[in-house]
Amino acid sequence: MTKVAVLGSGSWGTAFANVLADAQVADVRLYGRRADVVDAVNQRHENPDYFPGVELNPNLTATSDPVAALEGARFVVLAVPSQSLRDNLTAWRAHIPEGAAVVSLMKGIELGTMRRMSDVISQTLDIAPERVVCVSGPNLAGEIAERQPATAVVACPHEPTAVELQHLCKSSYFRPYTSTDLVGVELGGAVKNVIALAVGVAVGMGFGDNAKASLITRGLAETVRLAVALGASEHTLAGLAGMGDLVATCSSPRSRNRTVGEKLGSGMTPDEVLAATRQTAEGVKSSEAILALARANGVDMPITEAVVGMMRNEFTPAQALMAFMSRSAKPERYGL
Ligand SMILES: NC(=O)c1ccc[n+]([C@@H]2O[C@H](COP(=O)([O-])OP(=O)(O)OC[C@H]3O[C@@H](n4cnc5c(N)ncnc54)[C@H](O)[C@@H]3O)[C@@H](O)[C@H]2O)c1
Ligand SMILES: O=P(O)(O)OC[C@H](O)CO
Secondary structure (H helix, E strand, O other): OEEEEEEOOOHHHHHHHHHHHHHOOEEEEEEOOOHHHHHHHHHHOOOOOOOOOOOOOOOOEEEOOHHHHHOOOOEEEEOOOHHHHHHHHHHHHHHOOOOOEEEEOOOOEOOOOOOEHHHHHHHHHOOOHHHEEEEEOOOOHHHHHOOOOEEEEEEOOOHHHHHHHHHHHOOOOEEEEEEOOHHHHHHHHHHHHHHHHHHHHHHHOOOOHHHHHHHHHHHHHHHHHHHHHOOOOHHHHOOHHHHHHHHHHHHOOOOHHHHHHHHHHOOOOHHHHHHOOOOOOOHHHHHHHHHHHHHHOOOOOHHHHHHHHHHOOOOOHHHHHHHHHOOOOOOOOOOO
């Protein structure tokens, strides 16, 4: 059986490891930092912190020893916060098997370097981009842990590697497609978190579906502008890792990013919101990196700019709305 190591036993690491175990074609080992989580997965087949009452596949085993998790792995799946990926990888690097493909589940851009996660992986591990895979799409971990139906995209510049992972994670409730457009898939996943923050702000301010649909649609337009400028195909952004994920995240009260925005829109300060947020809401930090990337490439991203301004406490949600609505009148454009 193909061995897969999943490093990170938070929300998505646990749910994706369970997808792999349910697909029944891989031997899956989940690494977690906390002994109590590892014990609960092994003994009670449950991760009570994230999915209380959800029964995980009994064949899914967990360990708090990353070396044991990584031994003999053909795929190494990474499910940690984007901003901690580089440090985590540096600690794990020596134990990642030669020739293993490395899979990013992250949806963020590194602060400071403006790098996509696949870039951070290739650079830190000194491996070719063809060995790096990204899985993304409309994948709210809670729904997937409950085995509700979902689709995703498995992206890798080396298509046979994407197909190999596709077979390992295809199950009765999880349907993965493949793509070779790693740039488009990663940017779709990272930018949708920022747009979901903006939609949350609108919800928190008490606005309705017109405002949400407007932000989703114009959010997609600015995502496409950035992604195409960086070499992605605009078709990728019309697919599951673009529009699909944007719609799921912006519509779901389960989204951490939308929830952060909602609190901001309802009058909490950025500091109060962050103090009340326990899980990873990638858009908070990645919005800064995405805005920097956009500016470096001459791309206009007004919604991202508004989110950054609100998170920096430079202006209020009401001022951000006013700035957005009073932009100059122009023809509708999608993409560049
Ligand atoms: N939760 C989802 O629904 C979902 C779905 C798709 C993609 N993602 C992406 O997956 C990535 C991980 O998200 P998550 O939801 O699993 O996050 P989480 O907060 O639920 O879990 C993060 C995990 O990383 C571990 N970790 C390792 N180093 C860490 C550090 N330095 N700081 C904090 N935690 C550290 C934590 O112990 C925890 O197990 C994010 O990029 C997120 O955007 C999440
Ligand atoms: O809870 P969020 O906002 O991190 O979104 C989770 C997933 O990325 C949705 O696909």
